[in-house]
Amino acid sequence: MALLFLVAHSVCAFNDNFLRNWVNRVQTIYNSTDGNHTTEGAIFGDVYESAHILYLYSFLLSTLIVFALLRSVAFMFVCMCASNNLHSNLYTGVVATKMRFFHETSQGTILNRFSSDIKSVDQDLPIQFLDFLNAVFTVSFISLMVTTVNEWMIICTILTLVIFYYIKQWCLRTLRDIKRIEDSRRSPVYDHLKATMSGITTIRAFGVQNELKDHFDDLQDMHTAPSYIGMAGMRAFGFWLEIFVVLYVALVLLSFRLFLNEEYGGNVGFAVTQAISLTGIFQYGMRQWGALETRMTAVERILEYSNLEPEETIKKTMSAEWPIHGEISFNQVSVKYFEEEDLVLEGLSFDVGKREKIGIVGRTGAGKSTILAALLRLAYIERGKITIDGVDISHIPLSILRSNISILPQEPKLFAGTIRTNLDPFGIYQDNVLWSALENVELKTFIAKRPNGLQAMVDVGGMNFSAGERQLICFARAIIMRNKILVLDEATANVDSDTDKKIQSTLARCFGDCTVLTIAHRVETVINSDRILVLDKGRRVEFDHPYQLLRNKSGTFYKLASETKTFDNLLEIARQNFNRIDGNNLE
Numbered sequence: 001m002a003l004l005f006l007v008a009h010s011v012c013a014f015n016d017n018f019l020r021n022w023v024n025r026v027q028t029i030y031n032s033t034d035g036n037h038t039t040e041g042a043i044f045g046d047v048y049e050s051a052h053i054l055y056l057y058s059f060l061l062s063t064l065i066v067f068a069l070l071r072s073v074a075f076m077f078v079c080m081c082a083s084n085n086l087h088s089n090l091y092t093g094v095v096a097t098k099m100r101f102f103h104e105t106s107q108g109t110i111l112n113r114f115s116s117d118i119k120s121v122d123q124d125l126p127i128q129f130l131d132f133l134n135a136v137f138t139v140s141f142i143s144l145m146v147t148t149v150n151e152w153m154i155i156c157t158i159l160t161l162v163i164f165y166y167i168k169q170w171c172l173r174t175l176r177d178i179k180r181i182e183d184s185r186r187s188p189v190y191d192h193l194k195a196t197m198s199g200i201t202t203i204r205a206f207g208v209q210n211e212l213k214d215h216f217d218d219l220q221d222m223h224t225a226p227s228y229i230g231m232a233g234m235r236a237f238g239f240w241l242e243i244f245v246v247l248y249v250a251l252v253l254l255s256f257r258l259f260l261n262e263e264y265g266g267n268v269g270f271a272v273t274q275a276i277s278l279t280g281i282f283q284y285g286m287r288q289w290g291a292l293e294t295r296m297t298a299v300e301r302i303l304e305y306s307n308l309e310p311e312e313t314i315k316k317t318m319s320a321e322w323p324i325h326g327e328i329s330f331n332q333v334s335v336k337y338f339e340e341e342d343l344v345l346e347g348l349s350f351d352v353g354k355r356e357k358i359g360i361v362g363r364t365g366a367g368k369s370t371i372l373a374a375l376l377r378l379a380y381i382e383r384g385k386i387t388i389d390g391v392d393i394s395h396i397p398l399s400i401l402r403s404n405i406s407i408l409p410q411e412p413k414l415f416a417g418t419i420r421t422n423l424d425p426f427g428i429y430q431d432n433v434l435w436s437a438l439e440n441v442e443l444k445t446f447i448a449k450r451p452n453g454l455q456a457m458v459d460v461g462g463m464n465f466s467a468g469e470r471q472l473i474c475f476a477r478a479i480i481m482r483n484k485i486l487v488l489d490e491a492t493a494n495v496d497s498d499t500d501k502k503i504q505s506t507l508a509r510c511f512g513d514c515t516v517l518t519i520a521h522r523v524e525t526v527i528n529s530d531r532i533l534v535l536d537k538g539r540r541v542e543f544d545h546p547y548q549l550l551r552n553k554s555g556t557f558y559k560l561a562s563e564t565k566t567f568d569n570l571l572e573i574a575r576q577n578f579n580r581i582d583g584n585n586l587e
C-alpha cells in the first residue's frame, strides 16, 4: 500500500515536472525567434510536435488516475481488514473474559467500546489516515520540487517543518488528553440512557421525567464540554499552521523577486503554484494527523478490552457422549466469587446419582444459587473438587461444560428474534423437534395460532410474551437441548400455579432419565424430590429423603416446612413418595 502511495505521488510529481519543462521549452523556442510574431504559428507547431506531447501528457494523466484508484482500493482493503480484526479481537476478548469483569464494568462502558470506538475505527480513522498520508506525500514532493527550482528553499522548508513539528507536539499532547476525557464521559450517558429505557414505566409512574432529563442533560454537558474544547483546539491548531504556510509561500515568492533572477517563467510558475497548493492541504493534513493521533485512543481502548484476561485456556476435546449418566459429586468444595472475599460455600460435599431429582433449599443467602455458579465454573472454586460422571469439571473446557448443563433461571431469557431462533439458536434441529418440544410444554397451539408460527417475532427480552410463556419457551429450549443435567433455579417463583403444574408435569415426562437439581425457596416445589439438600451459611446441614427430613423435628427442613400452612399435606406427599421406594414399606 505504501508503495502504491509512493508511485501515485511520483507520477503526480512527474506530471507537474513534465508541464514545467513543456512551458520552458515553449519559452526557449519563443525567445530564439526574438519575439517575431510571424513565426508564432511555427513555434507552436514545433512545440506540440504534431500533438504527440499532448497524447503523452494525456497518457501520464491516465496513469495517475489508475494509480490513484489502485491506491484507494488497496487502502480501503487494508482498513477493512484492520477494522474487522479489531472488532473480532474486541468481541473475543470481552466474551471470553472472567465474570468479574462484568461485575466491575458498567454496560455503558462496554457499549461505548462496541459503538463509538468501533465507529471511530470504521469511519473516522480511515479517512483521517488517508488524508494524512496524502498530505505527507504531497508536502514531501512539493518541498522537493520547490527545492529543485530554488535550492535555497531547502533551508526554509526544513525550518518550517521543524516549527510545524513542535506546534503539533505542543497542541496534540493536550488534544489527546481532551479526547480521552471525552471518550470516558460518554459511558455514563449510555448507562443513563440504558437505565432510563429499562425503567421507563417506573419513571413515568413516579412522574420523575424532568429529574432524569436534567440528569441526562448534565451528563451530556459533561461529555460535550471536552468535545467542544477538542474541536476548538483543533481549529486553533489549523489556524497557526495556516499562518506559517502563508509565511512559507511568501518566502518562496520573495526569493524569486529579491534573490533569484529566474530565466524561465515555467520554473517560477511551477514553484509558486506548488507552494500555494500547500496552503489548504498542509494545514488540513496536519489537522488530520492531529485528529488521527487523538482518535487512536479508540484503538487503544479497543486493544485494552481485546487483551482482557480470558476466563480459561483449556483446550481439550471430550467424548461427544459426555456426560452419559449425569452423576454429580461435590467433594469438600469451598467457593467464593472473588479471591479477596469470604467463602460462600464451605467444604460442601454431596453426591447425586444418575436420574436423581434433588431439591436444594435454605434461607436467603445460604448459597443455593452458588452451587449452580460453581457447577458452571462462574464462581471461583478455592478448594475441593466437583466431578460430573467422574470427570473433574476444572479440566473440562467451559464451552463444553456449560453447553451440557441446561438451566431454567427465575428470570427467563429470550433474545430478540423469532420463536425458532430462541428455541434453536444454532439452527441445528428440524421443525418437528421444535414443535414436539412446544407440545410438551403445552404451547404448541398457542404458537401455531400466531401468523408466522415458529417464525413469530420475539421482542427484546421476550417482552411480547408473559412471564409464564417466556418460562415455558425456555423450558422447551431445555427439552430440545436433551442435556443429562437440568438445574432449575427458582424457575417457578414468578409463575402462576397453572404454569407451575405444566412445568412439574413436563419435568416428570421429559426429564425422567436426567439428573435434575431444583433450587427453591418454597418447600412445596421440592417435596417430590428424591432427596433434599438443606444449606445454611454455605454448609450442608441435611441431605436425605424429604420424608426422613420431615420426621426429624429438630432439623432445619422440618422448621422450614412447619412455617408453611400446608405442613400436613407436605408430610403426606413425602410419606407416599417414600413408601413407593422399594423396601420402604411404612404401612
Ligand SMILES: Nc1ncnc2c1ncn2[C@@H]1O[C@H](COP(=O)(O)OP(=O)(O)OP(=O)(O)O)[C@@H](O)[C@H]1O
Binding pocket: 337, 338, 344, 362, 363, 364, 365, 366, 367, 368, 369, 370, 371, 521
Ligand atoms: N455474583 C456474585 N458476586 C458476589 N457475591 C455474590 C454473588 N452472588 C451471590 N453472592 C453472595 O453469595 C452469597 C450466597 O448467595 P446465593 O445467591 O448463592 O444465595 P441463595 O441461597 O441462592 O439466596 P436466594 O435464595 O436469596 O437467591 C450471598 O451472601 C451473596 O451476597
